[in-house]
Amino acid sequence: MxxxxxxxxxxxxxxxxxxxxxxxxxxxxxxxxxxxxxxxxxxCDVELLFQAVRASGSQARFAGITGTNGKSTTTALLAHILQRAGLPVAAGANLGPAALSLPLLPDNGVYVLEMSSYMLERIATIRFNAAAMLNLSADHIDRHGDMAGYVEAKRAIFDRQQPGDLAVIGVDDSLSRTMADELPGVVRVSGTQAPLADGLALPGAHNAQNAAAATAMARFFGVPDAVIADALRTYPGLPHRQQRIVTIGGVAFINDSKATNADAAERALVCYDRLIWIAGGMAKEGGIEPLAPLFPRIAKALLIGRDAPQFAATLSHHKVPFEIVGTLESAVPAAFAAAKATDAPVVLLSPACASWDQFTGYDQRGERFADLARALEGNA
Incomplete structure (x- = not known):
């Protein structure tokens, strides 16, 4: 060739x-x-999908969802709501499956696409009838040059929208609030908004914001509130995002391996009053210092991966009990022992780090944690 x-x-x-x-x-x-x-x-391939759909004559609608955290959950949640409403739906892109593997939808169909900043810097003609930007915090700075470049890439999801289209922005962080102030006609959503469903299946204020964004988009596509509320109650969530694996002797093992930065880990830590925390890997800029207000919740931290010494220094400064254990194989049984010794009801894997020092990705890391927790259950 x-x-x-x-x-x-x-x-x-x-x-x-x-x-x-x-x-x-x-x-x-x-x-x-x-x-x-x-x-x-x-x-990017999403741009080709849009061009191919329009070339076919289909007027199927496009919903795009981006943000530093929560975009996979919100994408899957919106697709779940639309499916419960009986609409033809195809969900994918960054979440998977790949955009060009999605089927051709009829005019009343909706493509629900998770859009990364890498994808958004490579679109040219796609128009999202409904677009959401959930939150912004430092990530992928090496790819975009600086924070301003990252924000600009995310903002592109609203390019080419027309009057009557929907723009949703989460306003629980300052960068997103600034973006909302700069764009006209934005629907603002927050984790403080009460979701339609009393029994929202997903924990945490961040998931309340995800649900609020999905609700606004579902309403835009004509889904009645009663259907939305039912879908919010029945949505099971995605793997590796505060996924409850097992409960052993009153201790719940929670897989939040998708938390690859401190901002994502914060969204999990805030959900639990007392816990054993498994963290570490390849740290992002800023480390875990921003999590200091939540350190009193941590009965003990078990540290794994390349940057465990960096995390240990931060925890030591804040007088948080910790142990560098190196691997998940050591961390899981040590965490269970620590939970029993301190009466902590939760063991949380929320690494605040990338996983590539020890795993092929966050999913392999989460699966290994789940396997180890289940094995521990079998031996309990």
Missing amino acids: RDPAAQAVFDFDALVLSPGIPHRLPKPHAVAERAVAAGVKVL
Whole structure:
């Protein structure tokens, strides 16, 4: 096969890259660099999906959801609500399945797409009839250059919206509030809003905000409140996001492996008054110092992964009991023993770190935690 990097890429209409391959920062792929220099558009597969759907003649609607945290949960929740309402739905993109594997929907159908910042910097014509930006905190700065670049990438989800479209912004953080102030006609949602369902299946104020965003979008697509409320009560949640694995001797083991930064871990820690915390891996900028107001809830921390010493220094400064155990294999039984010794009712894996030092991804990390917890249950 001919090396595409050696081809005259200016002969192409566009270059479609996997989201994880950079075309600018921190170092562009050789093919992407040639394309950008030649003025060739660099696109993502979601853009091709939109163009293909419109080329087919279908007027199916598009809902896009982004944010630093919560976008997978909100995407899946909105899809669940729309399905309960009997609408044709296809959900995917960053959440999976890939955009180009989604089926063609009729005019009354809705594509519910989780959009990462990597995808949003590679769209050109897609118009989201309903778009939501849930929250903003520091993430992927190496890819976008600085926080301003990251915010600008997220803001692109509202590009090309027209009068009558829906823009939803979560306003529980200052950056998102600023964005809401700058855009006209925004529907603001917050974790302080009471959800339609009294028994919302998902814990935490952040999930109340996710539910409020999904509710606003579902209403936009014509779903009655009674159907929305029922769907909120029955939604089971996604794996690795405050997923209850087992309860052993009154101690609940919670898998929140998707918490790959401190902001995400905060959303889990705030849900529990007293807990044993398993954390660590490849730390993000700022570490866990922002979590200090929640440290009194932690009866003991068990630290794993590459940056356990960094976390240990922070916890030591705040006089939080901790132990560097290195691996999940050591952390899970140690956490159970600590829970029994301190009467803590929860063991929470919410690492506040990326997982690549020890695992292929947060999902493998979460699955390993779940396997170890279930094995512990079998031996209890």
